[in-house]
Amino acid sequence: MGDWFQTVVDLDATDEEAPALGDRVLARLVAEGIVEAARTDCVLGGGGYGYPPGPHYAKAVEDPAPVDLWTNGLAVATGRTVFDSGQGDVAAAVCPLCEGDIRLVDETWQPIDDAWDPFAGTFDDWIEGGEGLVTCPACTRASSIERWTWEDDYFACGRLGFTFWNWAELTPAFVRDLGHQLGGHRTVLLQGKL
Numbered sequence: 386m387g388d389w390f391q392t393v394v395d396l397d398a399t400d401e402e403a404p405a406l407g408d409r410v411l412a413r414l415v416a417e418g419i420v421e422a423a424r425t426d427c428v429l430g431g432g433g434y435g436y437p438p439g440p441h442y443a444k445a446v447e448d449p450a451p452v453d454l455w456t457n458g459l460a461v462a463t464g465r466t467v468f469d470s471g472q473g474d475v476a477a478a479v480c481p482l483c484e485g486d487i488r489l490v491d492e493t494w495q496p497i498d499d500a501w502d503p504f505a506g507t508f509d510d511w512i513e514g515g516e517g518l519v520t521c522p523a524c525t526r527a528s529s530i531e532r533w534t535w536e537d538d539y540f541a542c543g544r545l546g547f548t549f550w551n552w553a554e555l556t557p558a559f560v561r562d563l564g565h566q567l568g569g570h571r572t573v574l575l576q577g578k579l
């Protein structure tokens with residue numbers, strides 16, 4: 386038994402706009418009754434405080450049964466964050482410039498240590514405000530870690546993310562609508578377990 390989560394990450398929000406955008410979208414989710422306005426200790430991470438499901442929670446999910454778990458809230462993260470999918474290993478990274486596929490695990494799903502060399506320190510550099518440049522082993526060009534994509538969307542670099550703890554699967558319509566509320570920004574949906 387673990388706690389299952391889904392995170393919608395805004396890939397386009399800037400450092401400057403992320404906090405206000407997060408507040409605006411949250412206000413809309415409260416107004417629609419998807420979550421409650423008052424924070425409680427209902428999420429993991431981020432200090433443990435989040436927004437519990439609201440009276441119309443069922444509109445957002447495929448299965449309308451209430452979440453009968455202590456961890457059942459929405460956590461909103463703003464500021465540079467490397468969102469991840471929790472357990473398991475990421476299988477591959479894809480260069481944004483050549484679309485080359487960098488394998489990160491072998492046939493038995495063991496991490497290939499050397500394959501991580503180009504990425505060493507880049508997540509930390511990016512979180513601290515740097516570019517986090519990765520030099521692609523395939524095309525030898527450098528690009529920011531935030532532009533790389535990961536197999537099964539294992540990681541996503543963003544300044545704004547909405548993590549729903551133990552909610553049933555979010556409906557595609559709800560995720561799409563969240564993207565509209567984010568001003569049409571590109572989003573990615575991470576799913577995982579802790």
Ligand SMILES: [Zn+2]
Nearest residue numbers: 480483521524
């Ligand atoms: Zn490349």
